Amino acid sequence: MKREENKSRCPINFTVEIFGDIWSLLIIRDMIALGKKTYGEFLDSAERIGPSVLADRLAHLERKGIIAKRTDEADKRKFIYSLTEKGLDVIPIVYESAVFGSRHSPDPDAPDVWFESLKHDKEKVLKLWREAVVSGSSFFNGPDSVVRKLNLASGD
Amino acid sequence: MKREENKSRCPINFTVEIFGDIWSLLIIRDMIALGKKTYGEFLDSAERIGPSVLADRLAHLERKGIIAKRTDEADKRKFIYSLTEKGLDVIPIVYESAVFGSRHSPDPDAPDVWFESLKHDKEKVLKLWREAVVSGSSFFNGPDSVVRKLNLASGD
DNA sequence: TATAACACTTTGATTATCGAAGTGAAGTGT
DNA sequence: ACACTTCACTTCGATAATCAAAGTGTTATA
Numbered sequence: 001m002k003r004e005e006n007k008s009r010c011p012i013n014f015t016v017e018i019f020g021d022i023w024s025l026l027i028i029r030d031m032i033a034l035g036k037k038t039y040g041e042f043l044d045s046a047e048r049i050g051p052s053v054l055a056d057r058l059a060h061l062e063r064k065g066i067i068a069k070r071t072d073e074a075d076k077r078k079f080i081y082s083l084t085e086k087g088l089d090v091i092p093i094v095y096e097s098a099v100f101g102s103r104h105s106p107d108p109d110a111p112d113v114w115f116e117s118l119k120h121d122k123e124k125v126l127k128l129w130r131e132a133v134v135s136g137s138s139f140f141n142g143p144d145s146v147v148r149k150l151n152l153a154s155g156d
Numbered sequence: 157m158k159r160e161e162n163k164s165r166c167p168i169n170f171t172v173e174i175f176g177d178i179w180s181l182l183i184i185r186d187m188i189a190l191g192k193k194t195y196g197e198f199l200d201s202a203e204r205i206g207p208s209v210l211a212d213r214l215a216h217l218e219r220k221g222i223i224a225k226r227t228d229e230a231d232k233r234k235f236i237y238s239l240t241e242k243g244l245d246v247i248p249i250v251y252e253s254a255v256f257g258s259r260h261s262p263d264p265d266a267p268d269v270w271f272e273s274l275k276h277d278k279e280k281v282l283k284l285w286r287e288a289v290v291s292g293s294s295f296f297n298g299p300d301s302v303v304r305k306l307n308l309a310s311g312d
Numbered sequence: 313t314a315t316a317a318c319a320c321t322t323t324g325a326t327t328a329t330c331g332a333a334g335t336g337a338a339g340t341g342t
Numbered sequence: 343a344c345a346c347t348t349c350a351c352t353t354c355g356a357t358a359a360t361c362a363a364a365g366t367g368t369t370a371t372a
Binding site for chain 1 (some may be wrong): 265
């Protein structure tokens with residue numbers, strides 16, 4: 001696991017000590033953009049996270065109060081991971097990271113509707129995104145997806 | 157140095173592959189919040205980055221086009237690091253990281269004026285912040301600091 | 313009741329991080 | 343002009359994180 005030592009009490013350092021690694025933000029992305037909830041779903045991420053690192057990061061995010069873990073009552077082998085209130089406040093960081101990547105990546109790959117959403121008001125999109133996640137949807141998927149609320153396209 | 161392999165073309169992954177470590181964002185923070193410009197100034201950060209890691213991260217950020225390096229003509233031993241246009245676009249990510257840390261750190265330590273600035277309109281603060289950095293100032297310091305423009309306090 | 317699915321652990325090799333000490337070029341004081 | 347300091351790094355060796363592959367135990371499914 002990573003060193004997490006409270007090197008300073010700077011607010012930015014506080015955030016970096018939680019999310020300053022390759023994987024933590026990508027897991028949150030899969031939750032809030034795609035609606036992923038289980039270990040197996042996170043495992044087949046686009047970036048191919050390994051099982052030990054995934055287990056480590058999920059435990060890390062849980063200990064930091066970003067996500068919560070509960071057993072899936074319909075299938076006791078599974079656990080459902082969800083964002084806490086604190087975790088919901090990570091959405092703006094992910095959003096701005098996506099904006100930066102969309103602007104500066106030489107060949108960004110994302111659904112068209114994501115780029116469409118960039119034309120809408122930022123605060124409005126962020127509000128819809130949070131509401132989507134709170135109600136069990138995500139940016140792209142689910143009945144309350146951002147994509148649906150912006151009337152951009154399908155969203156399953 | 158870190159592995160940088162283009163694991164996917166996701167815009168968020170693009171950003172994470174640049175800033176997904178403990179130190180890169182803290183260096184940018186020191187530039188845009190405090191106006192630091194040289195290796196020696198970065199070395200005495202609050203979080204005590206080591207010399208080899210600092211050298212590695214500066215080279216990394218330069219290669220990624222986030223910062224530019226030029227020799228200090230007034231003192232040829234020194235180099236001046238500054239943000240590129242691309243680097244300026246990192247400001248919103250740092251801002252949102254600071255917002256998250258300010259809200260969720262149990263005991264955040266920052267100048268009062270930072271917390272004051274949170275009461276102002278986000279887009280306005282971001283605009284002032286970028287202008288401050290472009291003109292050689294930073295959030296807290298310099299004649300064009302955000303602190304000055306918001307009439308919050310001194311700012312040297 | 314056998315088999316498969318799921319959520320991890322374990323392992324051992326590779327790679328990154330760390331602090332301490334060292335290097336060479338450029339500036340400063342006398 | 344010569345010693346001394348400052349500056350921006352490098353080098354080094356120890357510690358810690360990362361990785362892919364294989365294994366474990368529990369719960370579902372045929």
